[in-house]
Amino acid sequence: MKILFDTSGGDNAPLEIMKGAFDAREEHGIEIAFVGKKEEIERTALELDFKGGLEIIDAQEKIENNEEPAFALRKKKNSSTVMGLSALKAKEYDAFISAGSTGALLAGGLFIIGRIKNIKRAVLPTSLPGLKGKTMVIDSGANVDCTSEMLLQFAKMGKVYLEEIFKVGNPKIGLLNIGSEKGKGNSLVKETYELLEKSELNFMGNIEARDVTLSDCDLVICDGFVGNVILKNTEGVAYFVVKYFSEFIKNSDIDDEIKLNISKLLNNASKGLDANEVGGALLLGLNEVVIKAHGNSNSKAIKNATKVAIDAIGNNIIDKIEKVFKEDN
Amino acid sequence: MKILFDTSGGDNAPLEIMKGAFDAREEHGIEIAFVGKKEEIERTALELDFKGGLEIIDAQEKIENNEEPAFALRKKKNSSTVMGLSALKAKEYDAFISAGSTGALLAGGLFIIGRIKNIKRAVLPTSLPGLKGKTMVIDSGANVDCTSEMLLQFAKMGKVYLEEIFKVGNPKIGLLNIGSEKGKGNSLVKETYELLEKSELNFMGNIEARDVTLSDCDLVICDGFVGNVILKNTEGVAYFVVKYFSEFIKNSDIDDEIKLNISKLLNNASKGLDANEVGGALLLGLNEVVIKAHGNSNSKAIKNATKVAIDAIGNNIIDKIEKVFKEDN
Numbered sequence: 001m002k003i004l005f006d007t008s009g010g011d012n013a014p015l016e017i018m019k020g021a022f023d024a025r026e027e028h029g030i031e032i033a034f035v036g037k038k039e040e041i042e043r044t045a046l047e048l049d050f051k052g053g054l055e056i057i058d059a060q061e062k063i064e065n066n067e068e069p070a071f072a073l074r075k076k077k078n079s080s081t082v083m084g085l086s087a088l089k090a091k092e093y094d095a096f097i098s099a100g101s102t103g104a105l106l107a108g109g110l111f112i113i114g115r116i117k118n119i120k121r122a123v124l125p126t127s128l129p130g131l132k133g134k135t136m137v138i139d140s141g142a143n144v145d146c147t148s149e150m151l152l153q154f155a156k157m158g159k160v161y162l163e164e165i166f167k168v169g170n171p172k173i174g175l176l177n178i179g180s181e182k183g184k185g186n187s188l189v190k191e192t193y194e195l196l197e198k199s200e201l202n203f204m205g206n207i208e209a210r211d212v213t214l215s216d217c218d219l220v221i222c223d224g225f226v227g228n229v230i231l232k233n234t235e236g237v238a239y240f241v242v243k244y245f246s247e248f249i250k251n252s253d254i255d256d257e258i259k260l261n262i263s264k265l266l267n268n269a270s271k272g273l274d275a276n277e278v279g280g281a282l283l284l285g286l287n288e289v290v291i292k293a294h295g296n297s298n299s300k301a302i303k304n305a306t307k308v309a310i311d312a313i314g315n316n317i318i319d320k321i322e323k324v325f326k327e328d329n
Numbered sequence: 330m331k332i333l334f335d336t337s338g339g340d341n342a343p344l345e346i347m348k349g350a351f352d353a354r355e356e357h358g359i360e361i362a363f364v365g366k367k368e369e370i371e372r373t374a375l376e377l378d379f380k381g382g383l384e385i386i387d388a389q390e391k392i393e394n395n396e397e398p399a400f401a402l403r404k405k406k407n408s409s410t411v412m413g414l415s416a417l418k419a420k421e422y423d424a425f426i427s428a429g430s431t432g433a434l435l436a437g438g439l440f441i442i443g444r445i446k447n448i449k450r451a452v453l454p455t456s457l458p459g460l461k462g463k464t465m466v467i468d469s470g471a472n473v474d475c476t477s478e479m480l481l482q483f484a485k486m487g488k489v490y491l492e493e494i495f496k497v498g499n500p501k502i503g504l505l506n507i508g509s510e511k512g513k514g515n516s517l518v519k520e521t522y523e524l525l526e527k528s529e530l531n532f533m534g535n536i537e538a539r540d541v542t543l544s545d546c547d548l549v550i551c552d553g554f555v556g557n558v559i560l561k562n563t564e565g566v567a568y569f570v571v572k573y574f575s576e577f578i579k580n581s582d583i584d585d586e587i588k589l590n591i592s593k594l595l596n597n598a599s600k601g602l603d604a605n606e607v608g609g610a611l612l613l614g615l616n617e618v619v620i621k622a623h624g625n626s627n628s629k630a631i632k633n634a635t636k637v638a639i640d641a642i643g644n645n646i647i648d649k650i651e652k653v654f655k656e657d658n
Contacts, residue, residue, distance in 0.1 A: 066510065131569050141507060144515040178470055178557040181395065186473040186554050209558040210565035225515050228507040229538040229555055230562055236539035237566040240460050245574065248598040254590065261583065262591055269577040 003309055004093040007036030007044070008062040008080040009100015011296045014044045017099060020302025022050060027303065028310055033093065035059050035084040059083040062100070065295070069103035073111060081105060085112040088288050095289035095309035097280060099297045106142050109286045116318065118325040120150050122285035123224070124292055125158060126231055130213040136162060136171075137212065137220045138284070141228035148191035151175075151221050155201055156324055157284040158219045164315040165282070165308060171218035174207035176226060182206070188223065196221070242270055280305025282312050284321070289313055332638055333422040336365030336373070337391040337409040338429020340625045343373045346428060349631020351379060356632065357639055362422065364388050364413040388412040391429070394624070398432035402440060410434060414441040417617050424618035424638035426609060428626045435471050438615045445647065447654040449479050451614035452553070453621055454487055455560055459542040465491060465500075466541065466549045467613070470557035477520035480504075480550050484530055485653055486613040487548045493644040494611070494637060500547035503536030505555060510535070517552065525550070571599055609634025611641050613650070618642055 005021045007014035014036060021032045033055035034041045041056050061079040063072045073082060081100060085108045088096045098105050102124065110122055126140035138154040139146070155173050162168040175193055177185040182193060184206060196203040207217050212230055222230070249262050279301040280293040289312045293305040312318075334350045336343035343365060350361045362384035363370045370385050390408040392401045402411055410429060414437045417425045427434050431453065439451055455469035467483040468475070484502050491497040504522055506514040511522060513535060525532040536546050541559055551559070578591050608630040609622040618641045622634040641647075 129569075131572060144507060176558070178473065178554055178561075186552075189554075209560075209562035210568075212562060213565045213569040223515075225507055225518075226555060226558055229505070229558055231538075232507075233538035233541060233559055233562045234566050236542045237563050238570050239539075240458075240542040241567050241570040243460060245595065245598050249594055252594055254594070258587055258590065261587065262594075265578055265581055265583075265591075266574065269574050 001310065001313055002031035002033060002093050003095045003097060003306060004033045004035055004057070004084055004087060005302070006080045006084050006096070006098035006100055007034045007041055008059065009098045009105075009295075010293065011099075012298055013099060014040055015047065016297060016299045017302055018044050018050075019048055019299035020297070020306065022048060023299060023303045024306035024310075028306070030306070030310060031055075033057065035080045035087065036062075057083050057087055063104040065101045067101065067104070069101065069107035070111075072101075072104055073108050079104075081108050082112065085109065085290070088290070089113055094313045095291060097291040097293055097302070097305050097309055099293040099295055099302070102141065102292055102295075105290065105292055106283060109283050109290050113286045113288045113290065115285050116287055116322050116325060119157070119285040119321075120153055121146075122283055123154055123157065124283055125161060125281050126227070127281070128212060128231070128234055130215075132214075132216040134166075135212055135215075135217055135220055137222065137227050137230055139222065139224035139227045140231050141224045143224040144228075145225075146188065146223035148188060148195050151188070151192040151223065152195040152199060153285075153325075155196060155199070155203075155219065155221045157321055158221070159201060160317065160321050160324060161282060161284060162218055164317045164320060165311045168218050170202045172204050172216065173201050173219045173221060174204050174211070174215070174217040176209065176212070176220050176222035176230070177206035178208065180206050180208060192221070242266065279303070280308050282308060282317070287318060289318065330639065330642055331360040331362060331422050332424045332426060332635060333362045333364055333386070333413055333416060334631070335409045335413050335425070335427035335429055336363045336370055337388065338427045338434075338624075339622065340428075341627055342428060343369055344376065345626060345628045346631055347373050347379075348377055348628035349626070349635065351377060352628060353632045353635035353639075357635070359635070359639065360384075362386065364409045364416070365391075386412050386416055392433040394430045396430065396433070398430065398436035399440075401430075401433055402437050408433075410437050411441065414438065414619070417619070418442050423642045424620060426620040426622055426631070426634050426638055428622040428624055428631070431470070431621055431624075434619065434621055435612060438612050438619050442615045442617045442619065444614050445616055445651050445654060448486070448614040448650075449482060450475075451612055452483055452486065453612055454490060454610050455556070456610070457541060457560070457563055459544075461543075461545040463495075464541055464544075464546055464549055466551065466556050466559055468551065468553035468556045469560050470553045472553040473557075474554075475517065475552035477517060477524050480517070480521040480552065481524045481528065482654075483613075484525060484528070484532075484548065484550045486650055487550070488530060489646065489650050489653060490611060490613055491547055493646045493649060494640045497547050499531045501533045501545065502530050502548045502550060503533050503540070503544070503546040505538065505541070505549050505551035505559070506535035507537065508535065509537060521550070571595065608632070609637050611637060611646070616647060618647065
């Protein structure tokens, strides 16, 4: 099993990417390779005191987060994204992990790798922390204008992903809506409700946005616009509430030493809400294992993202998704 | 100035509704009246030790939250919602305040009171707390399938509301989107961006869901589906984070007395995040002052909702919105 890491993308690249890759190699006994600026990779390996041989694809260009993905992919043939995905397509590696531009990775995945037969759109699933464990949201931002057929496909892909990678048996699937009763919502969710109800999925009906973090739903289905709103709103509100508490306690009339203790506790608790715990998500619907790691991934997140890749390869997840969609027209 | 209160709607009706109304009368010197079950209103007045005369519209029926609004309005002619709105329409009162079913109040507002000329849809604005003060979200749930023209109208109505009731000068208006750059988003927001950019409004461009609580934007524009998602997700995440901290601290290895102190601090801080602080929102686009109070309003929330009504009447907000839309076709 050989995994390719993009050393150009992400806030903490290349250092944390490479450290995470080395750690994953150590822990899981996999082979690793890097795609990015050769001299930078070599320098960073020295910095990390790495003595072994390095497999490098020299990619001198980098696609920035603010570039229009399709345009950047055409223009920057020597980017780590294009070269990495091309090497994956050529079966030189078993998986590709990148913390770079989500849009470019997804568009590149579609153009270079291609979709599994009968799948209309590829999606990025995201895990959010919650009262009763993690909840997965699909789509979390890739497809902003969706049809009900696409949402049904998201549910089917998500089920395989949760079962194979996270070992959730017959996951409970909810349709994000503005009320729990059937018949609520806009035309898209009303149509999707009918499709999910008729399907063989473990459909629990509508769930409201409040319950993304509060219910025991395993997988929440929504279009990518709404999913992105949930994701970013969750980030913002969590940040705000933590900040609000910290300020409140700072300005309260208690002993300085106790204040310091509370601050430490709040900090430790905040770590439990950290996105780096999961690390990375499989782009669902593509014909190869492509993992998107969070933009601000540290080495731990990259190591965890690598575990997702290893499980996806080990469980033949691409074949399993292919099988589900074989009969779809 | 005479304000009519619905004593049938809300989790804490009729006691907290009536207590809030009496408090508002005391504080602001207004006249008040109640619509609901006569015997219940009289009994509650005794309970509250109220000695003065009571103006009551006897409405023996109640529309429940889970009833389909349009159907319930036709069937329950003697409901507090129908009778209250009809009395408002007949100019017997200057405003109507209800903590009952939002859907019924909005549908009743449209059928019984009617819209201001040229306004396509009525909306419910909601204020969310944030790092840099409150942010208003419109639409927060009334209209789930919207056009760009509707969203432009929401922005224009919200501007008047913020200026007249909350004294925010030339409010900064953001379009909720999944990225900050122009050209992002689904077809609805792309079209709306063009309209807002061409308008005379203080349009600051796209804002992401993260920034609803973190930025200094005064008014966030979105369709009612997305607005409702933001509202309920914010509720859920805030609850989850508070709960998470509480559990974390409860299970931590510190002195029991300090734990108790921290719990008290967290509780007090949570109160600052409380929806009861604003109390009520004006249904924008209707031809009379109709205020929706939060379903779980206590007397303080009702008193604050009454203040919104008083300001709306005192500042002739209906006339001012009418004027803005006079020239719209």
